[in-house]
Structure formats: structure tokens, C-alpha cells
Amino acid sequence: MPLLALRRALRHVLVVLVTGAAAIGTGACTEDDPGPARPANACAALGPAFDAWGRVGFSGAIAVSNGGRFDCLAGYGAADDTTGARNTADTVYSIGSVTKAFTAASVLKLVDERRLSLDDRIGTLVPAITGPVAGATVRQLLLHTSGLAGSVGPDHTPLTRDGAIAAINGLELAFPPGTDDAYSNAGYTLLAIVIEAVSGRSYRDYTVSSTLALPEGTLGGFWDGRPAAAGPRARGYLDDGTPGRAGDLPGEHWAVDGNGSLAMTPRELATWTRALFTGKLLSPESTRGVAAPAHDVGEGRAHTLGGMVAFDAAVYGKPLVGIAGGGGDVGHNVAAVWIPQRDQVVVIASNRPVLTAEKLLSATIAALVTGAALPTPSAPAGTADLGRASGVYRLDSGGTLRVSAPDNRPTITANGVDAVSALFPPRGRFSVAGFRAHEDRVLALLAGRSKEGREEREALERQYGKITDVALAGTVAADGEMRSYVTVAFGGRSVLGWYAVDEHGGIQAVELPSEPPALALVPVGGDRYRPDDPTGTGPDVTVVFGADQLTISTPAGPLIARRTS
Template sequence: MRLLYGIAVLVIAAGVTACTTDDDPPATSASSCPGALGAAFDAWGRAGFSGTVAVSTAGRFDCLAGYGSANDATGARNTADTVYAIGSVTKAFTAASVLKLADERKLSLDDRIGTLVPAVTGPVSQATVRQVLLHTSGIRGSIGADRQPLSRDEAIAAINRLELAFPPGTDDAYSNAGYTLLAIVVEAVSGKSYRDYTASTTLGLAGKTLGGFWDGQPAAPGPRALGYLDGGEPGPAGDFAGPYWATDGNGALAMTTRELATWTRALFTGALLSPESTKSVAAPAFDVGDGRAHTLGGMVVFDAAVYGKPFVGMAGGGGDVGHNVVAVWIPEQDRVVAVASNRPVLTAEKLLSATIAALVTGAALPTPSAPAGTADLAKAVGTYRLDSGGTLRVSTPDNRPTITADGADAVAALFPPRGRFSVEGFRAHEDRVRALLAGQTREGREEREALEDEHGKISGVTVAGTIVADGEMRTYVTVTFKTKTVLGWYALDDHGGIQGVELPTPPPALVLVPVGADRYRPDDPTGTGPDVTIGFGTDHLTVTTPAGNLIARRTG
């Protein structure tokens, strides 16, 4: 779960004429996106995008479309009526609840947390509501896995144990725990449960309730998309029995993209909050560099210097549900774009990353290029060893040519950093992961304790390489226990706090497509993945990267 950092806004070119309003029947295919826009989205659908798109201008929908399968087992298709877990986009709703209570003078943004919730006695109790909204409270760490049963009292106890990464107001660190804390503030100040207040007030618009919760009540109504994880297995369908305080406030909501687009415009156009608070949800309030700033609305604002037009964005996903959701607001056009996906091959964020440059300038929407080659990878199936010791395994599961990395050198060969990521950044992230699993922080000690409770005593930790996935660095580690060895990955923030973890997990792999005789590249139609080409010889393979070539010899 995260803010929108790596991608920008989807701006629709002129020429879209067919519109619907909130009262029109939902679209079920790309045909509701006319002309060049529909043709382009059709192409991305054929390239692997599975999900829905909603685009509105001045409150009228230019596009409501679904692509791909919502549930492989039942054959249900994605439509504009399909419900997705919106993950960290939930934070914008929690922020709106807090700002609503401030409008009603039931709290001040400069109130200290411990004053509003006396049960909060840990270091973060001295932070202000404003600082928690902006991720500048210093609170670090997590209070539990997404589907870990956690009561309100247990959540408060966990928050009280968390350390501060820095004095409140002096730096920023993205925090799920901080938004759970804000949900607790909403309860304490409103006199209602967080879920009741969210459903009755924050989700309410013009007599309608938009969405609901993915797990528990009040549930988001409508057919649900089943998410599919990296290994192809389905994610949970929303049947977790709770209690839900591990995600309440920071990632628990669910809705359709149509509902998300409708709510987003209402937020930014003054239908939900006072004029002062409405202005604050889109205004930069804490500069985080590179033309970006946090807003009091729990989002990120990009200034005009980044892509030529200012906009506000939020993104969520990457958790065990298997959904990815993005919503952006472009004030100059009075336009909202909401995109949701339920498969990792081409997520909502990846789609926007690939199309953003052309869309912001008004150029034709780019489409994925088709693979050029016809080489048969079956003859190359086997295991290959680098001179440095790591191995690359070529296989064809489900007739999809795949290359898997085993060993830090093999991971480095297949997943070199690109864009804003660097080798130095990878190494720094690996150092933070080592420090975490060495127990150098309270969160690290608690993580070790949790691992040992599940797997037995830890006898060693070895870094197994770092990749970029879903816009974040993930460092793989091999953890040796008394009776077994387990591979997993950790994503940490700049202060060493856990932002994501999966253990156990399969080793990192790339699905390949041919681009010439005996030459393959990652199956990544957006062009945002690893910049590598794999070439096959009779007894070896060559990995070509911007830094040069690496050769691995066949061993089996």
C-alpha cells in the first residue's frame, strides 16, 4: 500500500464525445470508450490488462469500460460494475473523515494525538493530527499483516510500541500505522465506530453510499473481481472474519472505479468538505522532492514542472488481495481517471506509466508493440550457471517461456535498476534489510520474533538480490532456520520501516517473449520493466543489459 509516486496522470485527448452520467447504465466493454481512445484501450486489454477504466470530465463519464476476466472459475468478466479492493486509496477517505470532523470543530489539525486519544501513550502521542495526515509524524513500522485479526485495543497497544524514525514534523515516512491511528481518532471524536462513520458520512453522496469494505461490514455491494497474485493463485475474496484493525483506516475499502471517480470529483469540487478543507486536499503541504508533495488529503500532488500540468494522485494495491487501483484528479480539465486491475502482468499503475507522457501532451495514446520473433524456446529449457555462481533456470510453465533467477548475482543480471533507481540505492536498501533482520530496531526484533515463532530459530540471513516491483525496491533474503531455509522479500522505507513483506515467496522470474531469432525480452508491454535481452546459443545464454553482457553456461 502506498502513495502515488512513480506514475502521473491519464489525460484523455480531445475527440471523446460519448458521455454518461452517474444515472446511466454501466458499460461492460471497451466499446463505451469511443474512437482512438477505445481502440488504444482495446490494445492494452489484448496485451494483458485486466480490470476497469473510468474517466469523467465535468462530472460526465467519457469512458466506463471493463477488460479481461474478473473470475476465471466462474467466467465473470470485468465491467464498470465490478468491485475492487482499493488498498491505500482508503487513506484519502480516512483523511476526508478527519477533515470533516475539523470542519465541524470537533478536532483541530494541530491537536496532539494523545490529547484526542488518551490511550495512545507511545512516542507518537505527541505528534499532531496534521503530522500524521502528512506522514511526517515519525511513526515507523507496521502493526500487523493485512489479514491478521487485530482488535482496536490491540492496535493501540501495537502503536504504543512503535518507535519514531525522526522527531515529528522534521521528515516524512509513509505509514500505514499512522492512518490506522487516524481511524482511531475518528472513532474517539465522532462517537461512532470508524466503519459506521465512514459508511454514513464519508462514503455518502447525494443520498447514495459509494462502496463499502472488502472484508466485513458494511460490505461493498456488487460483483467482485478476484485478484490473481504473482504465481497465478487467486487472492482472498473478502471472507476474512476480522477484527480488521490491521487495515482499517489505511487499506480496508472497496468499490467500483465508477464510484471511485464519482467520489474523487466530489472531494475536489467541494461536495464533501468546507472550502478551506477542499483546498487543502489538493494543495502541497509537505515537499518530498522531485516536484511532489504530500497533501492533507492523504495524496500526492505533482506540480506543473513534472509533466506540464499539475495533478493529484493516489494509488493502492500490492497486497495479498491482488488488486491495484489508481485515481487521479486533473484540476485544469475538471477530470478524474480511475483505473483498477486484478492481474500483475499489466497493473493499473503500469498502464499509466506506459501512457503518461503522450497523454499529458495530448498525443495519440501509445499502444503495446507485438513481439517480433518466432523462435522456439523449448529447446533452451534447462539450468544455466554464471561464472560468479548464480543460476538462471529456463522453463515453460503453462506454455509461457520463463526465466528464474537464483542467487544475488543472477537476480542482479536479470533485474538491473533503471529510471530513478540505482545500484547504490539497491545496496542501501539491502543494508537496511540486513539491519532489520539483525534486530537492530524494535520493529526488526519483533519481525525476528514473529519469524521464529512460525519457522523456528534463525541461524542465518543472506541477501539474495534486489528488484523493483510495483514501484518499490524489494530485497530478497534467504533465511536459514534450524530445520529449513526460506526465501522471502522485504520492501523498506528510507528509515528502515517495513512497507511490504512476503515470506515465503518464489524466486524472482521473468516471462519472456521473442523479439528475434533466439532473442527474448521480458513480457512487459509497458516497457517499464527490466531492460534486458536474453539470447540463446547451443550451450549458453547471454543476458544483455545497458551495462554489458553476462554469459551463463548450460549445466542441465
């Protein structure tokens, strides 16, 4: 489907953690006995460390349970800047792609009821599906191996069931079913359609009455439309600080139903997750399938029939299962992890991009695995003051770096492939070769070498005019994905934007138009600055300011840019 303007896919990026025996202290309440009062923060041994992360930008909530007992229920930051309401473990968040675990559970419940089989063909279950995916099986959709990639439409645009079916019928397969894997929002939309066809009830009705219903009550609901999740809502905030979608979209919601439409509190998500893995929702066989590795994706990871990712014991010392969701234009990020050997659930939700739930988990995972004291973010060495250094600097290779200090928040912005490469070198699992391959796929997409690429070009030209050129503008790693920036020329007008694509060239996310990539900076001593990234997972660069020049120190060596204005 064409992807225009701000369309961020509901991604499936997973961070997993495991807690040691000493990491969590005694709890304040239990599921069975909530007690007479629920303090805003009851987080025992983990509280002081999480408090420190809250002071450097984490805004959201945390729920950790052991054996069904909540040992940590905590909230940080504002849930809504306008009202001043605070985040708590009982604040409602959009859970994004974590919805897929609930859709998978509904499918497995229908399997338990012998109303369908995992090996049933989709075209048999839903005769209206006549496109290439009709020959795929339910199992392949659950495991992202059907070949159906991408989404059926922009996340928060009204879309009917018939519209979703038409979109699915128009999607090409990235590979023959069962021969590879590609993460697919459209695949889980199709599973929601299967649920309707087999159950004879609407996807939303079946989800609420059969999958969200526990002895404790019905947990959660939907972010947009009805039945809505009950409780005070967190307002999400996007990268530029503007509020995200508030959950008031009218009309039908098939663009996200099945793949990203649910909402609930961290307490509720933790309660439901334990119920799923301890056999309260499904048969013993299906409960095993929720956690068991079913399709290997490498590095000790595998997709499960529960729509999640299983990590084997070699990765962190204990087997783990988890799922995360974020991105989109709501501004929330949520992760849920199950550690079976400890009967433990960890849920973190966030409503601001400064320090997302997944980033916080990434920063604390090593200590949580070993049971050591949680790390806390280091404070800047001094007060940031780059007013005298503000201006434009040019590299010898032609790219420019603009230094500014809006609201006394030093920021450096890169323009040009060389400038972006200098400021955002690949790190961790990302490599220069990986960046180049991603750029090739993005350029092939925008050259119209696939059906999706041709549709994207047509959509862009409807909005901006005829495309006359596409030029690469650099690649960065952000939020667990590669984003290649391009400048698209439409006659006399040029528009900058970025695309994230999968290994088959299918669009995962796009923002067009967008601002150039930028880094906020903090002082680390003298004239030296580092990225304002308390987790330490961002670009590995140091910026040093001198007389009319700046030096960027990178793993590949230093680069000098000289002031031009």
C-alpha cells in the same frame, strides 16, 4: 509488528496522467443522466488503444470523467475465472491505500465541524495512546510526518481496536514528529481511532454515513466485513496465479481500517473523487487543503492534507493530485487522479499482476499528457519456443539461471546475487547505489538492530527455529519498490524470501518464503528474447540463446552463462 509469510503492505505508489484535449471523445452517459442502458464498454477515442492493452494482459476497468460527464467506462478481462464474469466499470474492487483519502476526508469533515483541530495532539484526543506517537499532531499523521512508520499487523488477520492501540503504543518513532516523512499505514489506523474518539461513532459508521454519502447515494463500502460494498466483485489474482482474498474475513478489521479497507467500483470512485475536489464534501478551506501541497517530498511532489500526492505543473505541464493502492493479498491495484484545470478524473483498477492499473498508466502517461494517440503494445516477433534451451546455466561468477517453458511460457529464474544482478539491473529512478543501501537496511533489520528487527527475528524463530545465518540473495525493483532477497538459515534449513523497507529501515512489505525472482520472456527475433513486459518499464535486458550457452545483454555489458544440465 512481526511480518510473516505472505504479508504485502498496502502501498501508496502513485502513477499520474493527464489527458489532452483530443484524447477523450464524446461520452455515452453522464452522472445526472445515465441513459436507458449502460454498454459494457463506452470509451470513445481511447477504446481501441485500451482494447490492445487488454489483449496483452490488462484485466480490470477504467472510468474517465470530464466535468462530471463520463467519457470512458470500460472493462477488460475476467472478473472471476470460476464464473466467467467480466470486468466492467461497475465491478467492485478493493481500493487498498486509496482508503487513506477517505479517512483524511473524514478527519477534515470533523475539523469543519470544529470538533478537532489539525494541531491537536493525539494523546489528548485519544488518552489510550500513551506511546511515543502521543505527542504527534493530527496534521502530522495526515502528512506522514509523525515518525510513526509501519503497520499494526498483517493486513487480513482479525484485530480489535484495543489490539490496534496496543500495537501503536508499542511502535517506536523513526524520527521526531515533524522532522522527516515516512509512509505509515499505522498512522492512518490511528486517524481512524481518532475519528471514533471525536465523533462518538464507529469508524465504519462515520465513514459510510458522512464520507461515502453523496446526493447520488452512498458510494461503496468495505471489502471485508460490514457494511460491504454492493455489487459484483472482481476476484484478484496473485503473482503465482492463485486467487486473492475474497473479502470474507470474519472478526474485527483494525489491521486495515483507516488505511486500506474500502471497496467500490471505478465509476463510484471517479464520482466521489470529483465530489471531493469540487467542494461537495468539505468546506472551501478543507477542499483547498485536499489538493494543496503541504509537505514537500521532492521531484515536484508533495503530500496533501487529503492523504494524497500533489504534482506541480513542472512535472507534467499541469498540476495533478492522485493516489494509488495495491499489493496486499487481495490482488487488486487501483489508482485515481484529479486534473483540476480540466475538471477531469481518471480511475483505473486491475485484478491481475500481468499488467496492473499503475503499469498501464505508466505506459500511457506521455501520450495522455500531450493529447497524442495512445501507444499500443508491440507484438512479439515470433512464437515462443524454448523447449530446446530449457535447463540450468551457470555464470563464471557462480550464480545460476534456470530456463523453463511451463505452458509454453518461457521463463528464466535467477539464483545467486550475481545472477539476480544480471537479470534485474536497476532502471529509471533506481540505481546500483540505491540497491546497495536498501540491502544494508534489510541486513540491519534482520540483524535485530532495531526494535522492529528484533521482533521480526523473534517471529521468524517462533515459526522456523533459531536463525543461524542471513545471506543476501540479490535485489530487484518491482511494483515501484526495491525488494532485497535473503536466504535465512535456521539450523539445517534455509528459507528464501524478500523484504522491502523504507529509508528508515521500517518494513513496508515482505514475502517469506518466496520463489526466486524470475522473468517471463517473449521472442523479438531469431534467438533473441526480451522480458514479457508490454509497458517497456521492466528490466532493460536481452537474452540470446546459443549452443549450450546464453548471453544476457545489459546496460553494463554482456554476461555469458554456460549450460550445466
